[in-house]
Amino acid sequence: MPGIKDVAERAGLSTATVSRALSGKGNVSARSRERARTAAAELGFVLSYHASSLASGRNHNVGVVVPSVHRWYFSAVVEGVSATLLDAGYDLTLYNVSEGPDRRHSVLNDFLLRKRVDAVIAVSLELSAAEIQQLLAIHRPIVGIGGPLPGASTIRIDDAGIAEAATNHLIRLGHSKIAHMTGDAFFEQDFRLPGMRQGGYHKAMTAAGLPVRPEWQVSADFTVQGAYASARRLLGGTSERPTAVFAASDEMAIGTILAARDFGLRIPYDLSVIGIDGHELGEVFGLTTIDQDARGQGALAVRLLLAGLEDAADGGATDTEFPTNFVVRSSTSVPPGDTGPTH
Amino acid sequence: MPGIKDVAERAGLSTATVSRALSGKGNVSARSRERARTAAAELGFVLSYHASSLASGRNHNVGVVVPSVHRWYFSAVVEGVSATLLDAGYDLTLYNVSEGPDRRHSVLNDFLLRKRVDAVIAVSLELSAAEIQQLLAIHRPIVGIGGPLPGASTIRIDDAGIAEAATNHLIRLGHSKIAHMTGDAFFEQDFRLPGMRQGGYHKAMTAAGLPVRPEWQVSADFTVQGAYASARRLLGGTSERPTAVFAASDEMAIGTILAARDFGLRIPYDLSVIGIDGHELGEVFGLTTIDQDARGQGALAVRLLLAGLEDAADGGATDTEFPTNFVVRSSTSVPPGDTGPTH
DNA sequence: GGCAACTTTGGAAGCGCTTGCAGATGCGCG
């Protein structure tokens, strides 16, 4: 493998000049730059990543910690992160910690702290204050996607607000018997996202003077299959059936629709369903939802990070609210027996 | 940040001994090892990744190239890869090349070749002979998952065989009007997987003396929504309707089931559907399928790779066939009007 | 008890770059 020395020799320059020429930093005459470039190209030379990282202290590598890349939201975020990072010439080191907190812990200690990454993006992961301090202590910017990360920059959507909006959409259509499907155990590790959305639902219901019936509060694990099981219980039970369901995610909304179909309920005539996410499958099910551009969130996270790395001005922690987009399709309409919206 | 020197000083040893003690390579007395360990722990010392890589030539990092981490199969493989790699103390650098061939190309040149990774795992990506040579030339073992990669080790399932088995399952139930949904454009970049599965279908049909009707050969992009659209055309068209559909993936099978339901077809009474994958949603839909353990494939790939790296005995290219598992659920049964299997 | 054969240790030379520093070169202007 050719080294920078070989290039220098061939170009008739010193390694210092070649290094400057290829990296674009420092003053180099056009002639030298050209020579260095052609020599490098002719030899098929590529900088040794480790050598330059060691010498410069920069890695061009960011660590991404996600609960599970096999889930819709996280993989979408990772795609956004990946594309933006690749464009900027950065590597992405993936830490998929689906095995649980132990894995998360060891990843932090054994990998992230080993000076391999310039920064870390934590998706929907709640790090302890101590963990954040560790990272900040070694001057690694952190950005969290999906919730507050004390001391770090974050990107999040207005969970409470959109949940309220979703609920209000149903209320405005004339519904009063509105159930809510929220998240459960799996998302304990996250930023209490289910709680925030639930809060928005409560707020809207209360503001409209509607009862929040306990038997209409169900939960699932944010998957279609989990929601399907929960929805069967909700809709097939002996208690009165709601006329609308607000699910905290599109996958859960879809699970609910599937369960409803099993009971012969027609969507939206017998049951309105609304979700949150902007899942690709939404279209097939005609799902009304609030689209959060997960890829866009990932891309933004990277841009924030890189801005911070380049400026070196440690910018301080910022908290960015990412915009969402209400998408009305055919899974919501007026309640059964109703003739139109309340006004 | 403490360096190995600080540890050596504190432990009253040389850096050489500390290095050996911490890495476990070379002979070190129990006493020295203990001292080095405690000193390191007390100082919160972690090896600098780049420095040790540079000095040793080993990276403890493998590159994983996938078409898109947002798709079921790839993300499952990545999870398997990730878990196994993390256990072995390796980093995983993710190259998500969903933006197309240009991205794939630049990734290879700008990243993989920069000596950053010890090995690469390519998932369902067809690399050109030249690309493979480049990687092999710099002594980077490659393993491909999902098809033949000339010169590299591969892991794959018996696509033709399971497609044949799936088709035979339908034939044995008494079906003769069997449609096939195969993949399309997106998978051009892959290992002709659709073609292999199609081949198996053809073989089974022909062996049973059944016609392969062109109007029953449809294709989609391996997604639920794509298959849904195709299936609507297949089932809602004017031509005779098949009594069974063999879809080349579970997601496409699910899309087919959804479309069938739209037409009021009952599964499996009016239409049998079988897929391939072992998708989590299979259970909700009662989908009969052939389970390929995607996570397991990822894990195996890593094990092969590490074995190769450790032995340094460049093992040569191996081709491993990964076992699959037939899962019969409720989406397949005898054809309408039939009373039971043929024997 | 002495010698060969191990085991353990430290010195020091890199690994392949980047970058501070100082010298060389070029240019504008009085």
Place this chain on the structure above:
DNA sequence: CGCGCATCTGCAAGCGCTTCCAAAGTTGCC
């Protein structure tokens, strides 16, 4: 024409480890 300043270049000192080599310490055996 000479001086000052800006631009370009090369030398050499690292970056923080690993590992070769030789020296020192142990052990076992005849």
